[in-house]
Amino acid sequence: MAFLIYAGAALAEIAGCFSFWAWLRLGKSHLWLVPGMGALALFAYLLTLVPMDAAGRAYAAYGGVYIVASILWL
Numbered sequence: 001m002a003f004l005i006y007a008g009a010a011l012a013e014i015a016g017c018f019s020f021w022a023w024l025r026l027g028k029s030h031l032w033l034v035p036g037m038g039a040l041a042l043f044a045y046l047l048t049l050v051p052m053d054a055a056g057r058a059y060a061a062y063g064g065v066y067i068v069a070s071i072l073w074l
Contacts, residue, residue: 002050002061006061008042009066010070011069013039013040013043013066014070016036016038016039017040018073019032020032020036
């Protein structure tokens with residue numbers, strides 16, 4: 001279950017950051033910011049679902065999932 005949470009959080013973070021980047025760098029409409037903010041809020045929420053007693057290890061594991069998701073996004 002934790003892997004699914006990390007995968008969802010990674011995709012939400014990448015999508016949220018991409019929407020801001022697309023608005024600033026690609027000249028997309030400011031309406032791209034709305035789903036971007038929603039994706040970043042989902043990212044933050046998903047990370048709160050990880051048990052707190054293993055927060056340090058959880059964050060390190062999330063970092064690995066984020067790197068893989070970033071490479072796949074390319």
